[in-house]
Amino acid sequence: MEKGAGEPDELWRERLRAAVSGNGGPTAVARLSGVPIQTLRNHMGGRTKKAPLEDLRKVADALGLSSSWLMALDRDETTGFAEGDVAPYSGDLPALEEPLAHARGRWRIMSRALDLAGILPGDIVEFDLNDMQPPRGTVVVAQHYRPDRPQADTVLRVYEPPVLLVRTTDAAIDGRPIELGERTVVMGSFRRLYRERRGS
Secondary structure (H helix, E strand, O other), X not given: OOOOOOXXXXXXXXXXXXXXXXXXXXXXHHHHHOOOHHHHHHHHXXXXXXXXXXHHHHHHHHHXXXXXXXXXXXXXXXXXXXXXXXXXXOOOOHHHOOOOOOOEEEEEEOOOOOHHHOOOOOOEEEEEOOOOOOOOOOEEEEEEOOOOOOOOEEEEEEEEOOEEEOOOOOOOOOOOOEXXXXXXXXXXXXXXXXXXXXXX
């Protein structure tokens, strides 16, 4: 008997589609994860019948997702992203009606890590996912792996190689520089910011 759309083998596909569309599309996610683009499209399009666990794990690691969430091993409807400074954005802000440019992704800002740089919680920021070595001083989104956590944090920082820096007034945010290297990978660099009109 065939499983319906609500069964786990379809849920993983829905979650994969959402993760890919929220992170610049198949080309960008294939590059970040190492999963061939045609293979990724096969998984998203229904040509893969069984959940491809190794490929899903690679995508989850590349995007800072919970592997168990992406594989639909749990039924939690949250995004599965590690706690961090940003979350994938796929809303309907009028200013975003134009199509997302190739190899770009949008994230909603969730922390005050760069409030002194004028980037505030609730802002929507578009990043170029092909630009992983931008000029110094550029705002970037990065994946940071800590020894005490099984998945990466998605962090918003200023690119000042060999480190990433915060620019914040929030004493609760760890202000220590994050070293670039094996444990920290830049995913993309700042291109545009959108801010919804806030009440007076």
